[in-house]
Amino acid sequence: MNGESLVLSDVTKSYDTAGRRRMVLHGIDLAVRPGEIVVLLGANGSGKSTTLKIASGMIPPSSGEIRIGDTPIGGLKGEMRRQSRMALGMVFQSPRLVGRRAVLSNVLCGTLGRHQDLASMAGILPRSERGLAMDCLEQVGLADLAAQRASTLSGGQAQRVAIARALAQRPAVILADEPVASLDPDAAEEVMVLLRRVAREQNLAILCVLHQIDLARRHATRLAGLKAGRLAFDLPPADVTDEALADLYARETMREAA
Numbered sequence: 001m002n003g004e005s006l007v008l009s010d011v012t013k014s015y016d017t018a019g020r021r022r023m024v025l026h027g028i029d030l031a032v033r034p035g036e037i038v039v040l041l042g043a044n045g046s047g048k049s050t051t052l053k054i055a056s057g058m059i060p061p062s063s064g065e066i067r068i069g070d071t072p073i074g075g076l077k078g079e080m081r082r083q084s085r086m087a088l089g090m091v092f093q094s095p096r097l098v099g100r101r102a103v104l105s106n107v108l109c110g111t112l113g114r115h116q117d118l119a120s121m122a123g124i125l126p127r128s129e130r131g132l133a134m135d136c137l138e139q140v141g142l143a144d145l146a147a148q149r150a151s152t153l154s155g156g157q158a159q160r161v162a163i164a165r166a167l168a169q170r171p172a173v174i175l176a177d178e179p180v181a182s183l184d185p186d187a188a189e190e191v192m193v194l195l196r197r198v199a200r201e202q203n204l205a206i207l208c209v210l211h212q213i214d215l216a217r218r219h220a221t222r223l224a225g226l227k228a229g230r231l232a233f234d235l236p237p238a239d240v241t242d243e244a245l246a247d248l249y250a251r252e253t254m255r256e257a258a
């Protein structure tokens, strides 16, 4: 299903807390096209995670629409819902691998959504899926560790396996929530290079939350800056000025958001 864009149109979100309604996203319009990696930047509380959760279908928007290609992902049921879930691969801050299982079987977990029969639930997957999982491990440069227990991997290797697991879904879109937050600088660089490469080579749309501005500037196709729930800019890194970035993280922003 690759070759599809992720599109958020006029997305708003408000939360009711202690009897008070608070708007945390105000009319977000954002499109991530195939081959692109768009990095969401913004101060704590600016709405990055909420945007990602809405894009993933984990929580509904208060208004607006999310589409993958021409398909709106809200309110889907049955087979359409299953397909839209498979079209979205997730990469989290923590790789969330099953430590006692082999690297390859962790990657195979990414294919499970395609198989609901009893044999698959018992872990017997078609040979073609093992081949696909090995291909995905090759893409992240870890095919030689296929039989190794996941618990023995370094943080950077584990995150690359998590990316291979997401690729095994054969998604159109990957949503990455602070994928390098717990990695050292070299491992973080490797993971960002990998994400940029898979976006380009597999024609995937990647939306990624980062706190590291330098990594974002080096690896993003576009930077999308969120300020108190509003999109402050959506530009190629070369067009984002130091002033615009400073403004994004300025303290006044936090007071407006509160």
Ligand SMILES: Nc1ncnc2c1ncn2[C@@H]1O[C@H](COP(=O)(O)OP(=O)(O)OP(=O)(O)O)[C@@H](O)[C@H]1O
Pocket: 015, 016, 017, 024, 042, 043, 044, 045, 046, 047, 048, 049, 050, 051, 257
């Ligand atoms: N379930 C919730 N109920 C009420 N308010 C929430 C909920 N989730 C998030 N918020 C509020 O929405 C706003 C945006 O939060 P969000 O987690 O999206 O920000 P963020 O940019 O991801 O922050 P951080 O960088 O700290 O992860 C914050 O003010 C937060 O307190």
